[in-house]
Amino acid sequence: MSQTDVRLDGSAEVRTEREATPGSAGHRRERPAAPRPSADSYYGRPVLNEPTWQAADIAGYLFLGGLAGASSTLAAAAELTGRPHLARVAKVGALGALGGSLYALIHDLGRPDRFVNMLRVFKVTSPMSVGTWILTAYGPQAGCAAAADVSGLAPRLGRAATLGAGLAGPAVATYTAALICDTAVPAWHEGFREMPFLFAGSATAAAGGLGMLAAPLAEAGPARRAALLGAAVECVAATRMERRLGPLAEPLKRSSLLRVGEALSLLGALAGITAGRRSRIAAMAAGAALLAGSACTRFGIFRAGMESANDPKYTVQPQRRRLAKAQAEADLT
Amino acid sequence: MKRQVIEYLPFLGIVIVIVTTSWLAGRSLPQVRASATRQGRRGSACARRGSRVRTPRRACCPS
Amino acid sequence: MAFDMDEKPAEGRVGFFTDTSICIGCKACEVACKEWNAVPEDGLTFTGWSYDNTVGLGADTWRHVAFVEQRRPLGHQEPGVGDMDFRWLMASDVCKHCTHAACLDVCPTGSLFRTEYGTVVVQEDVCNGCGYCVPACPFGVIGKRESSGTAAKCTMCYDRLGAGQEPACATTCPTDSIQFGDLEELRERAARRLEQVHAAGMSSARLYGHDSGDGVGGTGAFFLLLDEPEVYGLPPDPVVTTRDLPSMWRHVGLAALGLLAGVAATAWRAGPPGGRGRS
Numbered sequence: 001m002s003q004t005d006v007r008l009d010g011s012a013e014v015r016t017e018r019e020a021t022p023g024s025a026g027h028r029r030e031r032p033a034a035p036r037p038s039a040d041s042y043y044g045r046p047v048l049n050e051p052t053w054q055a056a057d058i059a060g061y062l063f064l065g066g067l068a069g070a071s072s073t074l075a076a077a078a079e080l081t082g083r084p085h086l087a088r089v090a091k092v093g094a095l096g097a098l099g100g101s102l103y104a105l106i107h108d109l110g111r112p113d114r115f116v117n118m119l120r121v122f123k124v125t126s127p128m129s130v131g132t133w134i135l136t137a138y139g140p141q142a143g144c145a146a147a148a149d150v151s152g153l154a155p156r157l158g159r160a161a162t163l164g165a166g167l168a169g170p171a172v173a174t175y176t177a178a179l180i181c182d183t184a185v186p187a188w189h190e191g192f193r194e195m196p197f198l199f200a201g202s203a204t205a206a207a208g209g210l211g212m213l214a215a216p217l218a219e220a221g222p223a224r225r226a227a228l229l230g231a232a233v234e235c236v237a238a239t240r241m242e243r244r245l246g247p248l249a250e251p252l253k254r255s256s257l258l259r260v261g262e263a264l265s266l267l268g269a270l271a272g273i274t275a276g277r278r279s280r281i282a283a284m285a286a287g288a289a290l291l292a293g294s295a296c297t298r299f300g301i302f303r304a305g306m307e308s309a310n311d312p313k314y315t316v317q318p319q320r321r322r323l324a325k326a327q328a329e330a331d332l333t
Numbered sequence: 334m335k336r337q338v339i340e341y342l343p344f345l346g347i348v349i350v351i352v353t354t355s356w357l358a359g360r361s362l363p364q365v366r367a368s369a370t371r372q373g374r375r376g377s378a379c380a381r382r383g384s385r386v387r388t389p390r391r392a393c394c395p396s
Numbered sequence: 397m398a399f400d401m402d403e404k405p406a407e408g409r410v411g412f413f414t415d416t417s418i419c420i421g422c423k424a425c426e427v428a429c430k431e432w433n434a435v436p437e438d439g440l441t442f443t444g445w446s447y448d449n450t451v452g453l454g455a456d457t458w459r460h461v462a463f464v465e466q467r468r469p470l471g472h473q474e475p476g477v478g479d480m481d482f483r484w485l486m487a488s489d490v491c492k493h494c495t496h497a498a499c500l501d502v503c504p505t506g507s508l509f510r511t512e513y514g515t516v517v518v519q520e521d522v523c524n525g526c527g528y529c530v531p532a533c534p535f536g537v538i539g540k541r542e543s544s545g546t547a548a549k550c551t552m553c554y555d556r557l558g559a560g561q562e563p564a565c566a567t568t569c570p571t572d573s574i575q576f577g578d579l580e581e582l583r584e585r586a587a588r589r590l591e592q593v594h595a596a597g598m599s600s601a602r603l604y605g606h607d608s609g610d611g612v613g614g615t616g617a618f619f620l621l622l623d624e625p626e627v628y629g630l631p632p633d634p635v636v637t638t639r640d641l642p643s644m645w646r647h648v649g650l651a652a653l654g655l656l657a658g659v660a661a662t663a664w665r666a667g668p669p670g671g672r673g674r675s
Binding site for chain 3: 040041042043045046047048049050051052053069070073074077078080081083108109110111112114115117118120121123124125126127128129132167169170171173174175177178181182183184185189192193195196197199200203204207208221222225226229230233309312315316319320322323
Binding site: 054060089150 | 340341343344347348350351352354355356358359361362364
């Protein structure tokens with residue numbers, strides 16, 4: 001602030017105008033003016049263009065797709081081991097999550113009317129193309145499984161669809177890791193070794209949470225154990241990823257969403273396996289915590305990736321280090 | 334801020350719909366006996382075969 | 397590997413050689429590009445970044461002239477601003493038309509394709525605006541256009557090439573800083589020019605994107621830069637993201653099997669009567 005200390009109220013400690021020393025009051029303000037070109041970026045501007053994906057749609061889809069896929073697998077497991085309530089809950093949940101996924105995916109397109117253009121080609125180089133075909137194979141089966149179960153019609157077809165969806169489910173839940181890792185976004189791309197396991201864990205925890213929330217206690221055993229397993233895998237994968245990425249992990253470590261997600265998942269899983277065995281209320285609370293935890297984790301990963309794309313240092317510095325390492329190796333030989 | 338919240342409303346709505354329909358679906362089948370856990374192996378084995386042996390009683394099921 | 401890698405760019409691949417050492421920052425390339433390709437207005441803003449107004453490449457900016465002011469001498473030149481060393485680096489950036497193009501690899505509709513000239517072009521009538529190409533590009537070139545909802549980037553004036561003409565930017569460039577031609581020939585020309593610039597005392601000059609052994613297999617549009625690439629907003633060692641995709645798919649497969657086995661195990665333990673688990 002560059003105002004003088006001279007005031008109308010003439011309070012004692014204020015200097016008179018005559019004694020005022022030019023430039024003595026305040027200090028130079030922070031200039032909001034253009035950043036100077038620094039040594040390792042162009043005016044601090046990101047090297048990459050920011051992903052145009054909306055968090056509510058795409059991070060939301062990461063969560064919903066995971067929930068759908070893992071729920072279908074849980075439904076198949078429940079059906080095969082004679083747990084009809086858990087099976088029905090998971091099938092209906094999977095169908096709902098699938099519907100939500102499709103809404104989010106289509107809503108995020110710049111031209112939603114051209115959604116079917118995805119079906120023009122099959123490209124293994126494009127996880128989005130592969131994912132489209134996975135969803136195309138999985139969707140009708142998940143729908144058929146839920147419809148047959150609820151309506152009671154065509155039990156054999158329903159059973160076949162349940163098993164089919166159960167087998168396709170893991171692909172639905174994990175391909176999304178390749179989807180975001182197959183980009184130039186530093187925090188996503190470099191985390192590609194752990195991301196599929198993180199997503200698989202998070203999806204399993206969410207599906208377990210939904211099972212605990214909606215299925216009766218007597219049948220929710222697999223849901224409780226799946227939630228515990230999923231939450232544990234998710235946390236281990238996240239920790240390993242943060243350790244391996246080094247400086248690139250900063251946006252992940254800074255993310256409060258990720259911390260909240262981990263805490264909710266672990267708390268939910270532990271509460272589920274203890275109090276959730278006896279009390280329906282506790283099971284529901286634990287299930288809700290698991291669902292919220294999984295969602296927080298996905299949104300946290302999404303945000304951290306955006307942050308790493310928007311800061312040129314996360315793009316430039318790892319590449320510099322890579323060049324320096326290659327140079328050093330070349331010098332040695 | 335307000336706009337941000339609005340952007341997330343469809344997502345929240347979807348999640349709430351999923352949970353509710355799923356919960357209702359679980360209630361639409363005749364309930365198993367929740368006390369099966371404490372009744373030991375025979376009880377729970379029966380409950381697990383619930384697809385065939387439907388237990389019509391709801392009385393002892395909490396919530 | 398990039399899956400696009402086996403596809404050898406056709407004979408007669410064309411490209412740009414942008415020699416930034418003779419760029420005068422007139423922005424005629426930006427204007428010509430906009431005029432010819434009917435690219436929408438991209439913001440008339442004062443950035444305060446020297447003379448830069450267009451900030452960076454995107455859906456509505458296919459040529460971008462960067463202006464970098466440095467307190468360093470330019471070769472043996474006397475800057476004429478008192479005792480201060482000063483140099484002004486200007487560079488016209490453009491889509492690199494990579495040999496291994498990540499945007500093309502990840503496009504789920506096949507809207508992005510490689511032309512008979514070895515360039516990479518978006519088919520606007522096929523693109524559904526999924527936006528996957530935007531974070532896939534390691535150079536931050538392609539963007540999603542607000543007005544049409546589809547991806548857009550430099551086409552190297554595909555329509556002009558078909559008519560035997562040079563791209564608009566290269567045609568208009570008054571100093572021939574932007575040179576268009578057969579890629580092999582441009583590379584030879586660039587190597588000669590680099591020697592010349594080095595001999596003139598610009599030891600920091602280097603070529604960027606000319607090496608077919610780099611992470612994107614060399615670029616169709618390459619540059620002679622006078623400083624580190626990141627100074628111009630270019631990544632120092634870009635790698636096509638799909639190079640790691642086979643490994644990603646393996647990890648995904650493993651995780652999917654793990655999920656299946658894990659969920660099966662949680663149900664199995666309590667499954668058959670007489671099992672030791674409790675439910």
